[in-house]
Amino acid sequence: MQDFLQHVINGLSLGSIYALIALGYTMVYGILQMINFAHSDVYMVGAFASYYAAKWLGIENQPGLMTLATLLVVSMLVCSLLGLTIERLAYRPLRKAPKLNILITAIGVSLFLEYTGQIVFGADPKVFPEVVNDMVLADFGRLQLKSSDITVLIVSLISMVALQFLIHRTKVGRAMRAVSQNAAVAAMLGVNTDRIIAFTFVVGSSLAGVGSVLVGMKYPKIEPLMGMMIGLKAFVAAVLGGIGNITGAVLGGLIMGLSEEMVVAYLSSTYRDALAFGLLILILLFRPAGLLGRYQMEKV
Amino acid sequence: MSDVLLQVRDLHVSYGSIHAIKGISFDVRRNEIVSLIGANGAGKTTTLRAISGLAGFKGSIRLDNHDLSQIPPDKRVKLGLAQSPEGRGVFPQMSVLENLEMGAYSRSDRDGIEKDLRRCYEMFPRLKERRSQMAGTLSGGEQQMLAISRALMSRPKLLLLDEPSLGLAPLIVAQIFEIIKQVHSEGMTILLVEQNARMALKAADRAYVLETGKIVLDGRGQDLLDNDEVRRSYLGI
Numbered sequence: 287m288q289d290f291l292q293h294v295i296n297g298l299s300l301g302s303i304y305a306l307i308a309l310g311y312t313m314v315y316g317i318l319q320m321i322n323f324a325h326s327d328v329y330m331v332g333a334f335a336s337y338y339a340a341k342w343l344g345i346e347n348q349p350g351l352m353t354l355a356t357l358l359v360v361s362m363l364v365c366s367l368l369g370l371t372i373e374r375l376a377y378r379p380l381r382k383a384p385k386l387n388i389l390i391t392a393i394g395v396s397l398f399l400e401y402t403g404q405i406v407f408g409a410d411p412k413v414f415p416e417v418v419n420d421m422v423l424a425d426f427g428r429l430q431l432k433s434s435d436i437t438v439l440i441v442s443l444i445s446m447v448a449l450q451f452l453i454h455r456t457k458v459g460r461a462m463r464a465v466s467q468n469a470a471v472a473a474m475l476g477v478n479t480d481r482i483i484a485f486t487f488v489v490g491s492s493l494a495g496v497g498s499v500l501v502g503m504k505y506p507k508i509e510p511l512m513g514m515m516i517g518l519k520a521f522v523a524a525v526l527g528g529i530g531n532i533t534g535a536v537l538g539g540l541i542m543g544l545s546e547e548m549v550v551a552y553l554s555s556t557y558r559d560a561l562a563f564g565l566l567i568l569i570l571l572f573r574p575a576g577l578l579g580r581y582q583m584e585k586v
Numbered sequence: 587m588s589d590v591l592l593q594v595r596d597l598h599v600s601y602g603s604i605h606a607i608k609g610i611s612f613d614v615r616r617n618e619i620v621s622l623i624g625a626n627g628a629g630k631t632t633t634l635r636a637i638s639g640l641a642g643f644k645g646s647i648r649l650d651n652h653d654l655s656q657i658p659p660d661k662r663v664k665l666g667l668a669q670s671p672e673g674r675g676v677f678p679q680m681s682v683l684e685n686l687e688m689g690a691y692s693r694s695d696r697d698g699i700e701k702d703l704r705r706c707y708e709m710f711p712r713l714k715e716r717r718s719q720m721a722g723t724l725s726g727g728e729q730q731m732l733a734i735s736r737a738l739m740s741r742p743k744l745l746l747l748d749e750p751s752l753g754l755a756p757l758i759v760a761q762i763f764e765i766i767k768q769v770h771s772e773g774m775t776i777l778l779v780e781q782n783a784r785m786a787l788k789a790a791d792r793a794y795v796l797e798t799g800k801i802v803l804d805g806r807g808q809d810l811l812d813n814d815e816v817r818r819s820y821l822g823i
């Protein structure tokens with residue numbers, strides 16, 4: 287039983303990281319109906335930004351709340367700027383082009399970042415700075431609450447609550463939802479849709495920034511291709527929950543994290559990655575709109 | 587302050603190689619209801635798209651003496667333009683209240699917005715009852731009411747109504763036109779685009795008949811109702 291609870295905690299902590307990244311995919315999809323393949327590489331750049339910032343500030347071996355906060359801020363800022371730049375330079379000029387063009391562009395941006403990353407940061411893995419003191423907060427024998435897992439859970443929870451607040455309780459959040467539901471009408475009501483789209487990229491990218499620090503803390507090995515697998519899994523999580531649906535992305539992320547942990551614990555770690563894509567196949571077969579997604583009916 | 591609120595001169599709109607509007611000119615004066623009628627594909631909605639900024643155009647459109655040609659759609663709202671779009675265009679997964687708040691997006695006078703919300707609820711008790719319901723769950727007539735009140739929330743000078751009768755039962759259409767008259771009687775200037783020629787002509791001070799991108803007739807609403815050509819082509823008499 288304690289074993290099982292331990293796996294639940296590990297799964298939730300992994301899942302909330304998936305959820306943070308999935309949110310970026312789903313928000314951009316919701317507003318532009320495009321899959322932003324470069325999202326996972328924005329996340330990678332976030333990790334390297336924290337790595338270099340920690341080095342530069344000399345805090346790579348000073349774990350603690352200050353370090354956590356500093357790295358989160360740096361990573362969020364750098365990711366926002368990068369997301370904003372990608373949107374402005376690569377996607378905005380294609381706003382009126384067919385959807386396929388922008389999709390292919392996204393893949394191009396993703397490859398560009400991955401291989402530029404290898405040139406700039408080097409292809410060899412780096413060790414992420416220590417973010418929080420690695421310790422056991424509460425020990426119940428085989429069930430241990432580790433500081434890193436608790437940090438992941440708390441930071442993700444705060445980010446998600448903040449996102450909920452932003453989307454449902456603020457004027458700009460209302461405008462984001464309006465643009466995603468009907469951009470032409472939103473413009474007609476006075477919304478500068480370009481600005482709202484850019485803002486959506488900022489929010490999605492900064493969540494990826496948060497995710498990169500949390501992953502770096504849990505699995506402190508970073509390299510320029512680190513975004514590929516986690517990006518795919520987060521994307522599957524977004525599809526699983528119903529792409530375009532915020533709550534769905536969180537749900538999908540948690541399901542992915544939990545089931546991955548359970549597969550590793552009770553079957554074999556060989557199936558870790560197979561699970562994600564097995565889930566994708568199943569969801570596409572039986573519920574292509576995702577768990578919380580709805581089929582959109584075109585209204586006349 | 588000139589009498590003409592909206593002045594359209596030699597307007598051309600093309601979609602790729604399709605020349606949809608071929609040089610039309612018309613005016614809307616303050617406190618008028620002007621109707622633009624015509625069959626499917628005559629270019630009515632395209633004309634409104636040019637005015638609201640969703641379609642590029644050649645020629646000139648002036649609103650309250652501002653040249654609109656270089657002004658993006660979201661800035662036109664500040665100049666006093668508001669529209670209830672074709673097919674109503676309510677945000678289906680936002681509540682009625684949120685839809686109305688979106689109508690006031692370009693404003694920041696919180697007290698004024700509150701006041702206008704109350705006024706809107708007085709005018710449409712139905713919307714007040716359903717204010718926290720998702721707009722997508724409203725009936726067609728209610729959605730049309732919502733689209734019109736949402737447009738009014740920006741306190742426009744000119745209200746554009748695109749096919750407000752589209753897809754509604756005759757009884758509801760009559761109600762919607764009552765609402766339009768009421769809004770007009772409170773001093774609103776309205777440009778109404780309609781396929782329902784009879785209702786549109788009855789409501790209008792003046793009207794223009796659009797046929798394949800050109801204005802073929804214009805005059806007082808009542809005169810057009812009596813015009814043989816109009817009666818044959820649009821009223822089916």
